[in-house]
Amino acid sequence: MEKIEGVYAAYMTGTEGQGFALVLFMDGIITGADPLGVLFDGWYKISKKESSYSVSVNVKVPKGGTVIQGVTAKDSDIAYDVLLTLPRKFWELDYIPVTTPLGPINMKLKKIRDLRSAST
Amino acid sequence: MMSDWLKPEIAVSSIAAIGTMLAAYFAWSIPRKIAVLAEKMRQESETNHDARRFKLNIFAAIMQERANLFSEDCVRALNSIDVAFNGSVSVREAWAELFKVLNYRPGAPDYIIEERTRRLLQAMAIDLGLGDSLRSDDLGRVYYPEAIARQRQVSMHQTNAQYEQLMRSLKTEGGVTTEVDGTDSLWPPAPK
Numbered sequence: 001m002e003k004i005e006g007v008y009a010a011y012m013t014g015t016e017g018q019g020f021a022l023v024l025f026m027d028g029i030i031t032g033a034d035p036l037g038v039l040f041d042g043w044y045k046i047s048k049k050e051s052s053y054s055v056s057v058n059v060k061v062p063k064g065g066t067v068i069q070g071v072t073a074k075d076s077d078i079a080y081d082v083l084l085t086l087p088r089k090f091w092e093l094d095y096i097p098v099t100t101p102l103g104p105i106n107m108k109l110k111k112i113r114d115l116r117s118a119s120t
Numbered sequence: 121m122m123s124d125w126l127k128p129e130i131a132v133s134s135i136a137a138i139g140t141m142l143a144a145y146f147a148w149s150i151p152r153k154i155a156v157l158a159e160k161m162r163q164e165s166e167t168n169h170d171a172r173r174f175k176l177n178i179f180a181a182i183m184q185e186r187a188n189l190f191s192e193d194c195v196r197a198l199n200s201i202d203v204a205f206n207g208s209v210s211v212r213e214a215w216a217e218l219f220k221v222l223n224y225r226p227g228a229p230d231y232i233i234e235e236r237t238r239r240l241l242q243a244m245a246i247d248l249g250l251g252d253s254l255r256s257d258d259l260g261r262v263y264y265p266e267a268i269a270r271q272r273q274v275s276m277h278q279t280n281a282q283y284e285q286l287m288r289s290l291k292t293e294g295g296v297t298t299e300v301d302g303t304d305s306l307w308p309p310a311p312k
Contacts, residue, residue, distance in 0.1 A: 013308045017227070035224060036232065066229040095308030106308035 002089060004044070004053065005115045008032075011108040013095075014068030026115055030057055037062040044086070053086040059100070069103035078102075172248070174204045179244045186237055187264035188272060189222070208247045214240040234260070 010021040010032065023032030023040060032040040042057030061067055061078040071078070080101045090096060091111040098105050181197035188194065198215070205211040218236040221228040238259045245254045 011306050011308060013310050015310060017229075018307055036228065064231060066231065072231075097311060104311035106311050108306065108308045110306070 003114055007112045007115065008091065009110045009112055011110070012068055012105050013107075014070065014105045015103055016070030017066075017068040019068045023109070024115075030055065037065060038067065042082075047085070051088060053088075053090075055082075055084050055086055057082045057084075067102060068105060069100065071102045171204070174200075175244070175248055178204050179241070179248060182237075182241060182244075183259075186241070186259075187262045189233070189237065205244065205247060208243070211240070211243045211247050214243040 005026045006024075008023045008025065010023050012019045012021070019034055019036075019038075021032050021034040021038070021040065023030060025044060028043050028045060030040065030042045030044055039060040040057050041060070042055065044053045044055045046052075047054055058079060058081050061071075061073045063073050063075070063077050065078075066072040067078075082098060082100050084096070084098050086096065086109075087093070091109050093108075095106045095108045098107050178197045178200050181193050182189075185191045185194035185197075189198070198218075201215045202212060205215075214236070218233070218240050221232050221236055238256060241259045242251070242254075242256065245251050245259075
């Protein structure tokens, strides 16, 4: 299976705006951030049939932040989990639809470079 | 003869003559120096006054247009900050922070732009000596009637439509149309 480890540029469009984030996939860990302080932290693993990746990401929105789904974290930080399945070579797709508790988004993950994982 | 200079009456006369010449010199040079100094102080005061007026004009322009930072007047004022406030590190740092979010594509959230605009205005007010009388609430209070907001939106949409028409006509020059392939765009479409 092709290497997923790498640094990715994530371009996201929601119902109320667009956003960009830098995301790292390495050794089963996903982590990243956007320029306005939203943090992404989670894990990924290869599915049993090796045809896709199961992904879980916790998204933390700082107090006062407004996300591309149009929701504002008025009084305190907002944190929510996103579960999704990424197909193989997802970085070659035009975009991936993602359902979040705050609303749907479309996300394009563009691989910037490969990284060598600690296990290889 | 040498001994004549030593006579008391001649010595006293000589000293008096020298004293008179010195008095005449000082009577001429001191007023002149005072006049030069006064002129220098006047010029400095005028320069300081002009510099302060320049700063006040920029501050006023941004205060007036803080509900619409993209107006021509506001853009001119913002671009003059580094020149007018060149001695104020806090103002220039606040401008640098606002500049970052104004240039963030596809567009930073409004609350961030508003907060950084307020910080910039606060820093300018302090530099101008108005910091005590202007509070953060004062800087955040904006009167922006719906009618004016709509007028500006209509104008903006008209400008955008004209721009798109112009770009289309440029692309089809010479009979060759170069359409932008949507799939090559970095940004995915909005979810349905």
